[in-house]
Amino acid sequence: MKAAAVLKERENQIHRKGKEPFSIECNKESLAGAVSQRACVFCGSRVVLYPIADALHLVHGPIGCAVYTWDIRGALSSGPELHRLSFSTDLQEMDVIFGGEKKLYNALVELIDRHSPKAAFVYSTCIVGIIGDDMGAVCNRVSKEKGIPVLPVMSEGFKGNKREGYQAACDAMFKLVGTGDTTAISPYSINILGDFNLAGEIWLIQEYFNKIGIEVVAKITGDGRVDDIRRAHGASLNVVQCSGATMELANMMKRDFGIPSVRVSYFGIEDMADALYDVAEFFKDPVIMDKAKSLVRSEIEKIMPELNKYKAALKGKKAAIYVGGAFKAFSLVKAFRTIGMDVVMVGSQTGTKEDYEELQEITDQGTIIVDDSNPLELSSFLKEKDVDVFVGGVKERPIAYKLGVAFCDHNHERKEMLAGFQGMLNFAKEVYTSVMSPVWKFVPRRIKRESEVGLVERINKGEKP
Amino acid sequence: MSKMPPSYTSTTNACKLCKPLGASLAFRGIEGAVPFLHGSQGCATYMRRYIISHFNEPIDIASSSLGEKHAVYGGSANLKLGLNNVTKKYNPQLIGVATTCLTETIGDDVKRIISEYKAEFYNGEKPCKGEKSFELGKSFKLEKSEIDKVSKRDPYIISVSTPSYSGTHIEGFHAAIKAVVEQLTEPAGLINEIHASPDDIHTLEDTFPVTALTRESVNFMPGFVSAADLRYLKEVLTDFGISFTLFPDYSESLDGEALNDYPLIPSGGTPIENIKKMGWAKITIECGSTLPKESAGTALAQMYGTPLYRTSLPIGIRETDKLMDKLEEISKREIPARYRSARGRLVDAMVDGHKYLSGKRAIVYGEEDLVVGLTSFLAEIGIKPIICASGGKSGQLNQAIANVVEGLAPLPQVYEDVDFYDIEERAESLDIDILVGHSKGYAFSRKKGVPLIRVGFPIHDRIGGQRILHLGYHGAQMLFDAITNTIIAKKQDDSPIGYSYM
Numbered sequence: 032m033k034a035a036a037v038l039k040e041r042e043n044q045i046h047r048k049g050k051e052p053f054s055i056e057c058n059k060e061s062l063a064g065a066v067s068q069r070a071c072v073f074c075g076s077r078v079v080l081y082p083i084a085d086a087l088h089l090v091h092g093p094i095g096c097a098v099y100t101w102d103i104r105g106a107l108s109s110g111p112e113l114h115r116l117s118f119s120t121d122l123q124e125m126d127v128i129f130g131g132e133k134k135l136y137n138a139l140v141e142l143i144d145r146h147s148p149k150a151a152f153v154y155s156t157c158i159v160g161i162i163g164d165d166m167g168a169v170c171n172r173v174s175k176e177k178g179i180p181v182l183p184v185m186s187e188g189f190k191g192n193k194r195e196g197y198q199a200a201c202d203a204m205f206k207l208v209g210t211g212d213t214t215a216i217s218p219y220s221i222n223i224l225g226d227f228n229l230a231g232e233i234w235l236i237q238e239y240f241n242k243i244g245i246e247v248v249a250k251i252t253g254d255g256r257v258d259d260i261r262r263a264h265g266a267s268l269n270v271v272q273c274s275g276a277t278m279e280l281a282n283m284m285k286r287d288f289g290i291p292s293v294r295v296s297y298f299g300i301e302d303m304a305d306a307l308y309d310v311a312e313f314f315k316d317p318v319i320m321d322k323a324k325s326l327v328r329s330e331i332e333k334i335m336p337e338l339n340k341y342k343a344a345l346k347g348k349k350a351a352i353y354v355g356g357a358f359k360a361f362s363l364v365k366a367f368r369t370i371g372m373d374v375v376m377v378g379s380q381t382g383t384k385e386d387y388e389e390l391q392e393i394t395d396q397g398t399i400i401v402d403d404s405n406p407l408e409l410s411s412f413l414k415e416k417d418v419d420v421f422v423g424g425v426k427e428r429p430i431a432y433k434l435g436v437a438f439c440d441h442n443h444e445r446k447e448m449l450a451g452f453q454g455m456l457n458f459a460k461e462v463y464t465s466v467m468s469p470v471w472k473f474v475p476r477r478i479k480r481e482s483e484v485g486l487v488e489r490i491n492k493g494e495k496p
Numbered sequence: 497m498s499k500m501p502p503s504y505t506s507t508t509n510a511c512k513l514c515k516p517l518g519a520s521l522a523f524r525g526i527e528g529a530v531p532f533l534h535g536s537q538g539c540a541t542y543m544r545r546y547i548i549s550h551f552n553e554p555i556d557i558a559s560s561s562l563g564e565k566h567a568v569y570g571g572s573a574n575l576k577l578g579l580n581n582v583t584k585k586y587n588p589q590l591i592g593v594a595t596t597c598l599t600e601t602i603g604d605d606v607k608r609i610i611s612e613y614k615a616e617f618y619n620g621e622k623p624c625k626g627e628k629s630f631e632l633g634k635s636f637k638l639e640k641s642e643i644d645k646v647s648k649r650d651p652y653i654i655s656v657s658t659p660s661y662s663g664t665h666i667e668g669f670h671a672a673i674k675a676v677v678e679q680l681t682e683p684a685g686l687i688n689e690i691h692a693s694p695d696d697i698h699t700l701e702d703t704f705p706v707t708a709l710t711r712e713s714v715n716f717m718p719g720f721v722s723a724a725d726l727r728y729l730k731e732v733l734t735d736f737g738i739s740f741t742l743f744p745d746y747s748e749s750l751d752g753e754a755l756n757d758y759p760l761i762p763s764g765g766t767p768i769e770n771i772k773k774m775g776w777a778k779i780t781i782e783c784g785s786t787l788p789k790e791s792a793g794t795a796l797a798q799m800y801g802t803p804l805y806r807t808s809l810p811i812g813i814r815e816t817d818k819l820m821d822k823l824e825e826i827s828k829r830e831i832p833a834r835y836r837s838a839r840g841r842l843v844d845a846m847v848d849g850h851k852y853l854s855g856k857r858a859i860v861y862g863e864e865d866l867v868v869g870l871t872s873f874l875a876e877i878g879i880k881p882i883i884c885a886s887g888g889k890s891g892q893l894n895q896a897i898a899n900v901v902e903g904l905a906p907l908p909q910v911y912e913d914v915d916f917y918d919i920e921e922r923a924e925s926l927d928i929d930i931l932v933g934h935s936k937g938y939a940f941s942r943k944k945g946v947p948l949i950r951v952g953f954p955i956h957d958r959i960g961g962q963r964i965l966h967l968g969y970h971g972a973q974m975l976f977d978a979i980t981n982t983i984i985a986k987k988q989d990d991s992p993i994g995y996s997y998m
Contacts, residue, residue, distance in 0.1 A: 124662045
């Protein structure tokens with residue numbers, strides 16, 4: 032693929048379906064100077080562990096890493112909200128020179144005494160990896176003294192991208208698994224992995240599972256609790272959402288505790304229904320399957336009339352998707368299809384080769400598939416494909432808005448529940464409210480698209496805009 | 497300071513940001529510039545996200561995206577690759593390279609790497625606009641081919657050391673503008689010569705508008721203020737008939753118009769040609785009551801003998817008066833009617849609203865200079881500042897606050913180097929009516945049941961933070977109305993009666 036906005040080194044990370052046999056490069060380090068939308072290892076760990084609401088999350092490093100992740104996600108808690116505070120050792124020059132271990136120790140003791148958390152996660156940042164603080168030793172010492180798990184998260188930013196951060200988070204959590212009491216856990220039980228309870232989504236998903244007769248042992252990590260994670264090994268099945276964030280934890284639980292896992296997604300009607308069916312299938316209990324079928328039927332019946340209204344309005348409009356994990360992108364492609372829209376561009380920050388192959392399978396001819404993109408590329412794709420709505424996160428939003436393209440937030444900060452059946456309706460509504468807004472009539476890109484007669488003129492003539 | 501508060505090791509909910517963020521914002525205020533962070537990818541992405549959530553504007557911050565091997569063997573190769581890619585893709589006039597804690601700690605010598613890079617990639621020509629054609633005694637009329645070359649010129653590369661373990665975003669902001677001034681300004685001479693030959697001036701102006709900046713010009717460095725503040729300052733200076741270099745100026749680059757095309761680099765920013773000539777301006781005006789000892793202003797004074805006038809941020813009546821007086825003196829003009837009448841209206845409004853405000857008690861927090869300015873204004877309108885707090889630690893906050901409340905209000909508790917945990921703890925037993933600061937005080941405001949007046953940066957929970965006007969009589973008027981109406985609304989909402997006249 033060649034375009035002015037694309038650096039030569041990045042050409043192989045972009046594929047256009049149809050022209051050539053599928054090939055894409057991915058899982059590479061971001062190209063220096065390319066203004067990647069990716070973050071770092073620390074970010075990966077922080078987003079995964081953040082929703083554990085009764086743990087202390089202490090960022091060991093200078094202030095930036097802690098302050099940019101203060102209350103950053105809309106991950107709700109039904110109880111404690113310790114996760115919404117931003118704790119840092121705020122390393123200063125002297126700490127960098129003489130080492131930050133003492134400060135870390137004192138800060139940990141101070142914060143644990145103050146907040147009595149169930150556990151503490153201590154995040155390593157770039158600089159800690161360089162000055163060589165022995166975080167493990169400090170964590171062990173405090174853990175012994177305070178009698179709670181104090182877990183180092185080896186999340187030095189430069190060690191890779193978000194994926195390595197997911198791994199570091201899973202490593203830390205895995206130390207908790209297997210330390211709790213599993214008596215009285217039903218054989219029909221699961222852990223929910225990879226949902227972060229944005230806007231309360233995990234409560235809805237949990238309700239679905241409860242309704243079909245399945246107990247949820249640990250929610251990892253949305254509305255998460257340390258004690259639940261400690262007894263997560265008592266569940267019969269791990270139900271894993273999202274491409275990579277918590278897959279590794281499921282793999283480790285399979286290895287050490289023999290717990291199988293299924294991968295699911297809760298976005299969109301099809302994927303949500305499949306999630307319930309797959310779990311029901313696993314338990315091989317006809318009662319559960321019947322309940323799942325009737326739940327799916329009644330939920331779909333509930334939302335269809337309104338969903339069809341949105342579909343009628345949105346039919347044929349063009350959508351672009353750029354999200355963190357590719358797994359979410361699969362669901363979004365299907366969800367757009369449900370409301371009659373065409374996906375013309377889809378990309379992710381951290382997809383794997385298999386992910387992109389699957390994307391290529393499920394998308395239409397001509398769709399642009401892109402790995403680890405950047406603002407200039409994304410804006411050129413939006414223009415080239417004359418996109419009506421862009422789905423992404425905070426960093427993608429101003430790109431869309433600047434060009435007069437509607438936008439749907441599908442990121443960690445969103446306040447709308449987009450998972451589950453109700454979530455599908457919310458998604459359609461959010462897309463609809465943005466795409467159908469009259470403001471686009473006034474932005475330069477749309478004015479250009481208007482016919483010979485200008486909008487204002489037509490309004491003045493009493494015609495519909 | 498009334499009593500020494502307890503001092504904690506840990507930081508909870510910091511009231512400051514990290515140094516490279518300030519540098520990135522300052523670089524964004526230069527025309528044709530791309531901010532560039534030498535560090536791991538996360539720094540740039542986190543800061544972009546943080547800035548975007550305030551300005552609702554795209555901001556591209558490039559990164560050298562260091563990986564593990566670079567952390568061990570040095571980031572030189574990636575810095576060079578990054579500079580080269582940014583140049584190829586953005587065709588910038590300037591790249592502002594700020595370091596991060598990672599690259600400072602591994603000890604990358606950024607200045608050396610940049611000169612190696614230039615030696616390697618720049619084609620032997622000075623990376624400056626057409627000096628070759630400006631050599632004394634030579635014709636300075638640019639041929640078409642020259643102009644083409646100029647537009648594809650190798651970018652200037654400015655570097656600044658901004659380890660986040662020393663200082664806040666404000667130190668980063670000031671360090672960046674100081675670095676730009678030190679590394680970009682040029683001695684007088686060349687362009688004076690150019691002016692000596694009037695025939696060709698128009699040709700030059702078409703390419704590089706330079707007139708009216710020489711010797712007559714005023715350098716204005718307002719510090720980290722809003723986009724609306726920057727636009728306002730430009731109006732003020734223009735209305736006084738002063739030719740000026742406002743630096744940095746992100747009023748357009750971080751608050752631009754809806755566009756048909758996504759620009760490589762957003763338009764706006766202080767023109768580089770103007771920055772280059774800052775040394776031979778008539779005077780430098782630098783705003784801030786807690787500025788570092790060495791700043792862009794002092795650098796210009798040392799390098800070129802440019803007189804320096806330091807004044808507080810012009811917030812509220814007295815501090816704006818000071819600035820207006822100075823501008824009258826510089827321009828040798830009376831204050832334009834527009835500002836005289838705005839001042840009059842402000843005083844009239846202050847009288848109209850004074851009873852709602854008198855004796856109300858406020859906590860002001862945020863960047864030190866902004867805290868000083870706001871405290872000054874609150875004292876003027878009869879609100880008692882009770883706590884003035886900042887995550888910064890200039891060592892000058894207490895004195896600066898004492899200066900502005902003198903004769904108007906008792907000295908508040910003043911705290912440097914505190915976080916929101918400290919502020920909340922100190923406010924716990926105090927009756928407070930209003931908080932004044934950025935949106936990160938919202939959790940505190942909600943807990944305390946006290947309304948928050950959102951000012952400064954960041955404002956992540958409202959739209960239009962970049963359009964809040966803080967400066968001048970007009971800014972004071974807007975602040976006054978916002979504060980008064982917030983206090984009235986609170987009284988109205990809390991009352992069981994539902995008054996329809998307040």
